Amino acid sequence: MKFAKLAVGICLTLAVAGCAGAPDLVSAPAAQANENPSARQGGVADAPSAAPYTAFGAQHVWTNGLSITIGQPKTLQPSETAFPKAARMAVISVTITNGSKTEYRPTQLSIRALADGKPSQEVIDSVQGLNGITTAVHELPPGRDTTVTFAFAAPKDPVRLQLIVEPNGADQEPSATFEGQA
Numbered sequence: 001m002k003f004a005k006l007a008v009g010i011c012l013t014l015a016v017a018g019c020a021g022a023p024d025l026v027s028a029p030a031a032q033a034n035e036n037p038s039a040r041q042g043g044v045a046d047a048p049s050a051a052p053y054t055a056f057g058a059q060h061v062w063t064n065g066l067s068i069t070i071g072q073p074k075t076l077q078p079s080e081t082a083f084p085k086a087a088r089m090a091v092i093s094v095t096i097t098n099g100s101k102t103e104y105r106p107t108q109l110s111i112r113a114l115a116d117g118k119p120s121q122e123v124i125d126s127v128q129g130l131n132g133i134t135t136a137v138h139e140l141p142p143g144r145d146t147t148v149t150f151a152f153a154a155p156k157d158p159v160r161l162q163l164i165v166e167p168n169g170a171d172q173e174p175s176a177t178f179e180g181q182a
Contacts, residue, residue, distance in 0.1 A: 053162065053179035056092070060165070060176040065099030065142075068109075068165055073182035076151065082125035086153035089123050090115075090161055090182035091130065097145040106136035106146060110170040113152040114162040115182070123151040154182055 054060060061067040071093040078086050094111065098104045111133075113120040122132055130151040140146055154161070161182035166175045 053177045056178055056180040062167065062174060066104055066167055067097045067099060068167060069095040070163060070178040073161060073180065076128065078123060079125050079127040081127050082123050084121050084123065084153060086123055087156040088154050089125065089151040090154040091149060091151045093147050093149050095145055095147045096140060098140045098142050101142055103139040103141055105139055106148065107133055108169045109133055110166040111150060112164045115154050115159045120152045120154065123153050125151060158182065
């Protein structure tokens, strides 16, 4: 009888949890003109389609405690073996901090880039140590962090770069949008 009550309780809990929406995203507020993004404090943001962007250098913290910080982009010239070919690369460092109570698999992280509103491919340049998410092969225990470096194709001239960050995989909520000049 106790088992049946326990099973019913678990089913009800899962049913109620399944009806809840995606967890809210806690992040730094949208960038303001002439503001230093690294000096801003946290606030609440909606999904990227309805929310303003977060500037590079700011941190997004999800309700489960996972946080992601995107560093300022740096420009780098691709090597001869870089793929795909690009005029230049916008190189970013992504710091993942696991403030949750469970292990996080960094390999499920998805980052999509838009350069002036157009899709930008991730560039793999092994000669320069730019291998993307494949370098984060170990699970991240609670209380630990790791940094992964990504490179995205960019035109010769500076562009507005948007990064859509999805810590639970591509097209999974919640997500965050970072934006800045690259």
